[in-house]
Amino acid sequence: MNKDKQLRQEVAEEIEKHRNLVKQDPYRLHYHLMPPVGLLNDPNGFIQMNGKYHLYYQWMPFKTGHGAKFWGHYSSKDLVNWKHEEIALTPSEWFEKNGCYSGSAIEHEDHFFVFYTGNVKNEQGERETYQCLAVSKDGIHYEKKGPVVTLPEGFTAHFRDPKVWKQNELFFMVVGAQTKDLKGTVVLLKSNDLFNWDYVGILAGGGKGKLGDFGYMFECPDLFKLNGKDILIFSPQGLEPKGMNYQNVYQAGYVVGQFNPKTGEYDHHLFEELDRGFDFYAPQTTVDNQGRRLLFAWMSVPDQNEQEHPTIEYKWIHNMTLPRELKLIDGKIHQTPVKELENLRDSEMISYSVKLNKESKELDGISGKTIELMLDRIEVVEGWMEISISDAGRIIYSSDQKIFTFERKSYVDGTTEKRQCMLEELKSLRIFIDTSSIEIFINNGRETFTSRFFPNPANQHISFSASKEVSFTVDKWNLGNI
Template sequence: MSTKDRELRERAYESVEKYKETVNKDPYRLHYHIMPPVGLLNDPNGFIHWNGRYHLFYQWMPFKTGHGAKFWGHVSTEDFINWREEEIALTPSEWYEKNGCYSGSAIEHDGKMYIFYTGNVKDENGNRETYQCLGISEDGVNVEKKGPVVELPEGYTPHFRDPKVWKQDDQFYMVVGAQTLDKKGAVALFSSDNLTAWSYEGDLAGGGKGPLKDFGYMFECPDLFSLGEKDMLIISPQGLKPDGMKYRNVYQSGYVVGYFDPKGKSYDHGEFEELDRGFDFYAPQTTEDSKGRRLMFAWMSVPDQNEQDHPTVEYQWLHNMTLPRELKMVGDKLYQLPVEELEGLRIGEALSHRVTLRNEVRELEGVNGRAVELRVNDISLVEGWFEIAIHDAARIVYSNGVFTLERKSYVDGTVENRQCILEKLDSLTIYIDTSSVEVFVNGGEEVFTARYYPAASQRSITFGASKECSFSVEKWDLGKRGDGSAAS
């Protein structure tokens, strides 16, 4: 460990201690989501199931609630309920990363964890250099930096980052989010026999070709993996214009379905589909665990989208992760489900109701609370609208084939919405956590994610229908996630 590395770690831990009391006073501090101990959290990094534990690294700015020269924070768990705060994984201590250890991924090789990330460098005039870097860990906690293994190929601007690495047919591959010289989003492909010497193989998607040829000016956080018989590419494009109900956030995250040809180093794919229809979802990353599940975390926010207006800023912290989700293919549609381990958050038995509403809005006995899980099933709505209002600050509405999530804006208090077309509403699984809501529609056919900020005393949840609607409700109170001892 270099002197600079040691100094940066000490400063980060001092910041955690300095603001611990302030952070913990925030009434909007979440119960069961991953949050930073102080400062700003953004992209999930290095998500991997390794030696019986799930490791989740994350972009972290410990000194302020704004962006800057990022560290990698680190938590781990066996069950997605009890999390251990691990030592800081990476600090921007070396020349090739002095302006930030940007996003990346992890892979197991020869019993070790190989971590790939982007080293960001800027000169005094703001000119950028970018390096794809390697670090190796033998214990999953301490990382030995090996430095850059990939430099910028010709044809791209220095906006070239977020390496995701995987192994297929005895070969290693890396995809990197990129911007071409003519300002088109692209995914660059590399291959390697040994994880240290990498060969550039060209654009895999975008870059002025194929269905994504003119699809924004930058692709971030690419992730290519097989799911069933298909190969999925997840990307976070920047520069898309709103299109009806689509692309309503500043930047988007979504996927295309296709087939990756490792021999031809090519990827034939279809059209882009958004992963999450809500307000706050970006930079998702997946891994496969020992059960063969494809699991995903994402950042519950969007860059450049009123970040400093969140009320948590005055408490010296900002942003959190989504819940972990399992991905499944149903035809050509990607479904997302909360991982089954989250049932371990439930406190006691379910409170159950069978309800029929007739032109009314009402509360259901015991169905309230600031950290709860709701399962609404067997929804029968012939005509009119059906709604669930949460803490007088968010509202779910289904009407005439349109599903809507509304919230009161934390910027100016106006009501804003996100929507999608939905042929039929059968079921809802809703996770509410003090200042976040995640809505899984029809078993994960669509998902809506949002931060929202109700009055501190507000606990009510109401159900309403304009005509007649019947459904069943199960409700659980949810406990706080378990924390291990914080690193110091």
């Protein structure tokens, strides 16, 4: 039996071994993408082709820690109902023996061309890195072509996560990298045929330009056009907290600019975080046949107390965000849940028009652990309003301070921890709760807060409070399973 077949068989045995235990976890999600067993992280190869969406993902099926990653695979025709496909890539060849790391997919000549990082470590722990290619007709069965990009001069072996696109009859690739003097950067390459690649130069970072000295590593870059501008999304590592910004171990965000494909130059503005919550990293986008720019992200952050995570005892960990549509409005990215997610709603909508005056109130039927809430026409003239979710989460807006806050009970030590952003006015909220995850979309997605949290499974209460006078409308739906 060859190495690829052996690994696939071992994964199948691991899934079957822990299938019942995974299902017993009260914190298993109902309408988010998760691994069948083991650890999930970065979204990879997100693409729509022949009317079907494909989302691959970093997968360690044998444990809830990191290691030699596989590419798991989900597919869907509607972004709501997903099928878990067979493994796309196994770390079975010499150039990927320590992991088929993150990458992207592009359609070319009616085939899937997948680019990914082959991770190799020698006995001394020294890393080698290769940008590799695999090709498929159906998106399920891949033929590996091996390395197509080796490490250029001037960079450490932390050189990974290729994202490829076509522009002006050329193919371009951005790669997350680290310079020899330990500066985070995005590297640009180009090709005529997807097999032979030429190094163009540093696109952003590297201790130069408007980013300056901006962390020691950039991961998961993604360059695309949105509303006439060129957006570069990436995940910098090594930023120090600054006020309400950069509060997680690592960040995910973007810069807005103009890319010149002839010269490889990219003139851009300053960095802005994509999400203000506890758990959002390694986002990847694609454009679909409706012309929408869609995004998935990993609902976690690397090196963030994974050993304390409540789902580990059930042999799985982590999940994806909901799919989101991106729009650029007044120079800022807005994120909204894709419209197809409305198909998760059951037929019964519960609605209220609410006025609070120095009081706390629960509303009959506004509760649950797999729900969507829509608050609109919010008026907090002075003081604050609060939404308490079970015993583990609180949403607070202070109209006096102009601060929006999400608090959760830490799953490590039970203390209260918070993430915040400045918000001039709170107009609307759209909230998705899925047992142990919450995604909050503020003012039609101008700000988002994405987090895992772990309420008492028996406590599904939601209450609304105000320090003075507050009014709003609220609609609630129960959401079904994927």
